[in-house]
Every structure is written in structure tokens, then in C-alpha cells.
Amino acid sequence: MKVVTGVVGNDIHVVANRLMELSLHARGYEVFNLGVNTYLEEFFDAAVETGAEILLISSLNGEAEGWGREVKQLKAKYKYLDNLVMMIGGNLTVGSGHAEDIIPKYKNYGFDLVCHQVDLNTGLDLLETFIADRKITESNQS
Amino acid sequence: MSQDEKLLIDVGSTYFKVSTDENIEQHFRDFGKDILDDLVHKCGKTIDRFEKNDVHICSSANGGLSALIIGITHSYSLKYATNIAFNSGINIIDTILYQNIEDYSLPSDLVDVVVIVGGIDTKTDIFGANLYNYLEKLNYSNVVFSGSASDAANLQEHVDDVVILPNIIDSRLHIIEDHLKEYLTNLYQQDIEGKEDIKNLYDITANQIFPTPYIVNRALPLIDASFSVVNPFILLDVGGATTDIHYSKDLVDDNIVTENEYDRLVFKKLGVYKSRQSLIFAAQNNEFVYELLTHLKVTENIFFEQTEKATKVLMQLAIFLVLCKISNYSKAYISLKLLAVNSIVLTGGITKVLTTEEIEDIIAFFYKKILASEHRPVTILDSNYDIWTIGAKEKQLCL
Ligand code: B12
Numbered sequence: 001m002k003v004v005t006g007v008v009g010n011d012i013h014v015v016a017n018r019l020m021e022l023s024l025h026a027r028g029y030e031v032f033n034l035g036v037n038t039y040l041e042e043f044f045d046a047a048v049e050t051g052a053e054i055l056l057i058s059s060l061n062g063e064a065e066g067w068g069r070e071v072k073q074l075k076a077k078y079k080y081l082d083n084l085v086m087m088i089g090g091n092l093t094v095g096s097g098h099a100e101d102i103i104p105k106y107k108n109y110g111f112d113l114v115c116h117q118v119d120l121n122t123g124l125d126l127l128e129t130f131i132a133d134r135k136i137t138e139s140n141q142s
Numbered sequence: 143m144s145q146d147e148k149l150l151i152d153v154g155s156t157y158f159k160v161s162t163d164e165n166i167e168q169h170f171r172d173f174g175k176d177i178l179d180d181l182v183h184k185c186g187k188t189i190d191r192f193e194k195n196d197v198h199i200c201s202s203a204n205g206g207l208s209a210l211i212i213g214i215t216h217s218y219s220l221k222y223a224t225n226i227a228f229n230s231g232i233n234i235i236d237t238i239l240y241q242n243i244e245d246y247s248l249p250s251d252l253v254d255v256v257v258i259v260g261g262i263d264t265k266t267d268i269f270g271a272n273l274y275n276y277l278e279k280l281n282y283s284n285v286v287f288s289g290s291a292s293d294a295a296n297l298q299e300h301v302d303d304v305v306i307l308p309n310i311i312d313s314r315l316h317i318i319e320d321h322l323k324e325y326l327t328n329l330y331q332q333d334i335e336g337k338e339d340i341k342n343l344y345d346i347t348a349n350q351i352f353p354t355p356y357i358v359n360r361a362l363p364l365i366d367a368s369f370s371v372v373n374p375f376i377l378l379d380v381g382g383a384t385t386d387i388h389y390s391k392d393l394v395d396d397n398i399v400t401e402n403e404y405d406r407l408v409f410k411k412l413g414v415y416k417s418r419q420s421l422i423f424a425a426q427n428n429e430f431v432y433e434l435l436t437h438l439k440v441t442e443n444i445f446f447e448q449t450e451k452a453t454k455v456l457m458q459l460a461i462f463l464v465l466c467k468i469s470n471y472s473k474a475y476i477s478l479k480l481l482a483v484n485s486i487v488l489t490g491g492i493t494k495v496l497t498t499e500e501i502e503d504i505i506a507f508f509y510k511k512i513l514a515s516e517h518r519p520v521t522i523l524d525s526n527y528d529i530w531t532i533g534a535k536e537k538q539l540c541l
Contacts, residue, residue, distance in 0.1 A: 032315055045215035046315060051265040079241045 002052035004043060006034030008067050013060035016090065020058065023120050040067055040074055047084055054085045062094035068109040075110060085131065089115035089123050149192040150534045152354055153177055153201040154381055157491060160185045161531055168494065178342040194348040198534050201340055202354040207254040207333055208234035214241065214260035214268060219289065222310050222317045223259045230326035231353040233384060243272050253282040255329055257322070258297065261290030262313055268293050274300045284329060288322045355386055361533030362388055365487065372484035372520065380460050380492040387464060393478040418456065425459045430511055434462055437507055457492050458504045465508045481517050489524035498523055
């Protein structure tokens with residue numbers, strides 16, 4: 001499967017991004033890494049150009065909160081991204097916060113999977129389960 | 143005359159310049175005359191002194207080519223193709239975002255070349271009936287596909303005479319310029335050669351006639367050797383029909399990685415003679431222009447005057463509008479980091495009309511009003527057309 005990944009906004013924390021690319025490769029994904037400093041529109045545009053099924057956004061410096069609010073509105077402008085799996089992880093708030101407050105907020109922004117301060121491998125396991133479940137639902141529907 | 147002296151001629155939409163080692167002349171074109179007749183009439187003596195082999199001509203008088211680019215995203219296919227087209231000398235560029243193609247109206251003029259781009263090579267089924275229906279109604283001369291290899295066969299089947307080139311986007315979403323650039327540059331060349339007026343110029347030269355922007359671009363890496371230019375810089379070529387801007391790549395925050403150090407952008411309707419009306423129109427729609435006119439101590443009536451003063455003011459407005467267009471204030475397809483610009487070089491007809499002080503005044507007004515900054519890049523006037531001479535000489539050294 002094709003995955004577009006990168007770090008959103010003006011965020012330059014690059015270490016997790018490199019690890020993300022390696023882990024995704026190791027798990028057999030075709031990875032398009034946009035790197036740090038990537039704007040929302042570039043993420044969606046990259047999904048269109050590559051035909052990626054998954055968008056995996058990182059945010060470490062606390063910026064995600066601001067960008068998150070724009071996701072729904074921007075994504076609505078794209079005609080062919082309805083099936084894109086949307087995932088976000090890293091430090092999803094400024095300062096400390098509780099996952100139980102943060103997760104519903106980001107789900108409401110349009111993300112299917114939200115990993116606040118969850119390590120990469122746990123997060124990618126969740127992704128795989130999500131995709132497997134979705135396939136089952138889809139085949140039941142058809 | 144020294145042994146290897148060359149005659150350099152630049153034919154623009156409004157004037158032509160003729161340069162020898164000792165001297166450079168500039169003349170307004172007489173539109174009632176064929177270009178060659180006009181040239182011979184005004185500079186026949188000079189031209190006669192040179193062998194055909196020693197005459198080098200460049201021209202932007204063919205008006206340039208128009209391109210319509212159809213791509214699937216703003217950040218990649220459309221941006222990459224637009225960048226390649228500008229750097230190939232194409233002057234007029236319109237873009238269509240494919241997913242919304244049905245909402246675009248058809249251009250009324252003939253489009254010289256339609257460029258279709260989008261997707262990495264493994265992305266399939268990008269283009270379909272919506273594209274073919276649009277192309278059926280569109281009036282165009284050439285069509286080229288430089289998108290996903292998986293879609294090429296499909297296009298070949300549905301679009302007559304489509305030229306298929308390798309993808310401009312590689313498997314890592316980076317740009318590959320070469321193939322499309324070569325195709326478009328050749329098209330430009332054929333266009334120049336096809337124009338009757340320009341064809342006649344081959345009576346006085348045995349060398350290939352090049353597009354002017356191509357020559358200017360060649361000179362850019364050498365500019366700091368001849369002028370006291372501090373990098374990064376922008377170069378404004380304010381002409382009769384268009385305003386061209388060339389800029390150092392350091393001035394854009396961009397993910398496009400290309401081999402060129404410099405890029406080019408064209409504002410097709412910002413010239414002071416041939417596109418005077420649209421320049422005035424653009425000015426009237428800019429909220430700061432009235433303040434600028436007051437600052438220049440003139441009123442709006444100046445637009446309707448045919449005086450030297452009016453030409454001056456229009457040129458000053460052209461500078462202001464171009465700076466606005468490339469700033470964050472009103473985004474063109476690219477916005478430059480204008481606070482990082484160290485020098486602004488001006489070339490073209492403008493250098494014969496405005497003084498350094500008059501230009502600096504506008505630049506200061508722009509930085510203050512639009513960017514709220516005291517930053518003042520150094521202004522340099524290329525009054526002797528050195529840039530063009532360097533570019534033309536550079537070209538001839540490489541031949
Ligand atoms: C190194 C570092 C820097 C370096 C970055 C160098 C570089 N180019 O990478 C420098 C010094 C430049 C820096 C700058 C800043 N930093 Co800093 N930085 C750190 C630090 C110490 C380590 C980050 C790191 O590399 N960790 C190692 C990687 C592997 O771990 P990670 O990033 O946490 O990622 C893991 C998980 O989050 C997860 N993950 C990440 N993305 C995703 C995505 C998904 C989908 C999933 C499932 C999982 C996942 O996987 C990774 C491995 O498990 C952290 C503190 C810390 N100990 O975490 C602060 C920290 C991230 N920085 C912080 C801040 C505030 C800043 C600055 C704003 C400081 C400032 N005031 O200037 C600037 C911002 C610069 C910018 N424009 O982004 C804060 C962010 C706080 C917040 N979110 O509220 C932190 C948490 C420090 C703190 N406790 O205050 N920083």
C-alpha cells in the first residue's frame with residue numbers, strides 16, 4: 001500500500017520522521033516521505049499524485065492543534081480523497097494533555113486514527129488493525 | 143573594427159536595440175514596416191559593416207507562445223509544469239485543475255500548446271472522458287502528455303497527435319525538467335522561425351535567432367561579476383508588452399529542486415505600450431495605487447494623458463504592481479522572500495525613461511506600505527543593456 005507521510009507546518013523535528021519512513025518500509029509499505037515543514041495542502045496533493053491510500057501526519061512541536069482545525073474544510077475541496085485513511089501522531093497538544101480529551105477532538109477534525117505520545121510501532125500496529133477491519137467491513141458490504 | 147567584433151540585435155515588441163563594441167542604439171519600432179526593413183532603414187550602415195556570421199539576433203517580438211496546463215494538483219503537477227514552461231520561454235500560461243475541468247470556460251484564443259501532467263508513473267486511470275470532451279471543444283495547435291506512464295497509452299488512444307514524453311514527476315515526487323523543457327524550447331524556436339517577419343531576419347544573420355528571455359537567463363550567473371550586485375537579487379525587465387522577472391532560487395521557500403539557480407516569471411499584461419490599457423486596469427484595481435499617485439503628486443487623469451510624464455508614471459506603477467504580485471500581499475503562483483532581496487536590477491525600456499531615484503522612490507514606497515519595512519534593496523539600472531550583451535556573448539561563446 002502507498003503511504004504519504006511528513007511533519008506538518010513549520011515543525012522541524014526530523015528524528016521521528018526518519019524512523020517513520022524506515023518502519024513503514026520494513027512493514028512493506030511504499031512510502032512517500034514529504035519530510036519536515038510540510039503544509040496540509042501538500043499532504044493532500046501528494047496523496048492525489050501518488051494514489052496513496054494512507055496519509056500519516058506527524059506533529060511534534062505542538063502546532064497540530066492549529067492545522068487540525070483546517071483539515072475538514074480543505075479536504076472537502078478534493079473530489080477523490082474520500083477513502084483516504086487519515087492518521088496523526090506525535091505531541092498533539094501544547095504542554096501536557098490527556099489522550100481522552102485529545103483523541104475525540106482530532107477524530108472530529110477528520111482523522112481516523114489519533115496517536116498522542118504513542119510510540120511508532122504501537123501506532124503502526126493500530127493502523128494495520130484498522131485497515132484489516134475496514135477490508136472486512138467492505139467485503140461484507142459488497 | 144576589431145577582428146572578432148560582433149553585432150548584437152534584440153528585437154522586442156516595442157523597440158529594437160543594436161549593439162556593437164563601441165556603441166548601442168535603441169529605436170522605436172515602426173509597426174507599419176516589416177522588421178527587417180525597419181532595421182535596415184534605421185541602422186543600415188551599421189548592419190552593412192558586418193558579415194552574416196558575426197550578427198547575432200534575439201527576439202521576443204513573436205509575442206511568445208501560450209500554454210494551457212492541465213494537471214491534478216497545485217503543489218506538484220501544475221507547479222512543476224508551470225515552472226518548466228516559464229523557463230522554456232513560454233509567455234502566457236493558464237492552468238486547469240483537472241478535477242474541476244468542467245467548471246473552466248474555454249479560452250477564446252487559439253492555444254499554442256496544451257500540456258497534460260499528473261501522477262507518478264504507478265498511478266493509474268487519472269484522465270478520462272472529462273479531459274477528452276474538453277480537448278474536443280478546445281482550439282489548440284499542439285498537445286503534449288508528460289504525466290504518469292500508466293496513463294500514456296490511454297491518452298494516445300483518445301487524443302489525436304498527442305506527443306508522449308517521460309513523466310515530469312519521479313517516483314519520489316521530485317521534478318524532472320529535461321524532456322518537457324526541450325520540447326517546449328523547440329516549439330518556441332519553431333514559432334520564431336515560422337513568423338514571416340522574423341524569418342526575413344535570416345537575410346542578415348547566419349546564426350540561430352534565440353528568444354530574448356533565454357539570453358537574459360544565460361547572463362544571470364555572470365551578473366555579479368559586471369555589476370555591484372549583491373545576491374540574492376531580482377531582475378525586472380519592464381518592456382512594452384510584458385514585464386518579466388528573473389530571480390535567484392534562494393528567494394523561494396519551495397520544495398521544487400531544480401538544477402537552475404534562477405527562475406523566471408512573466409506578467410503578460412503589464413507593459414507600458416502594447417498592454418497599456420490592461421496595466422491601467424490592474425492599477426485601478428489595486429487599493430494602494432491612489433496613495434501612490436498622491437505620493438507621486440499626480441491624479442488619476444494621468445492615465446489618459448499621452449505625455450512623457452504619463453509614461454514615467456506608468457512605468458513606476460508597473461514596478462509597484464509587479465512587486466505586489468510577487469509578495470505575500472497578492473500571491474502569484476510563487477511568492478518571493480522580498481525582505482531577503484539585496485539588489486533589484488532593472489533592465490529593458492524602463493532604464494531609458496526612469497532615473498535611479500525615481501525607481502528607488504517606488505521601491506521604498508512598496509516596502510513601507512505593503513511590507514511595513516524599512517528594508518531597501520540596492521537598485522541597479524542596466525542602462526547600457528550590459529545584461530543582454532553578456533547573455534548574447536555568452537551564447538555565442540558556447541556555439
Ligand atoms: C531534539 C528536539 C528539538 C531539536 C530538533 C532537531 C531536529 N531537527 O529534529 C530542536 C532543538 C531544533 C528543537 C526545537 C524546538 N522544539 Co524541540 N524537542 C526536541 C526533543 C528534545 C527530542 C525530539 C526527538 O527527536 N525525539 C526522538 C523521537 C524519535 O521521538 P519523538 O519526536 O517524540 O517521536 C516519537 C513519538 O512521538 C512517535 N511519533 C511521532 N510522530 C508520529 C506519528 C504517528 C502517526 C505515530 C503513531 C507516532 C508518532 O514516534 C516517535 C518514536 O516513538 C523533544 C523532547 C523530547 N524528549 O521528546 C523536544 C520538543 C519536541 N520540542 C519542543 C519545543 C517546544 C520546541 C521548540 C518550539 C522550542 C523553542 N521554543 O524554540 C522548537 C520548535 C522548532 C520547530 N520549528 O519545530 C517541545 C514540544 C512541546 C509541545 N508539543 O507542547 C518538546 C516536547 C520539548 C518539551 N518537553 O517542551 N527541538
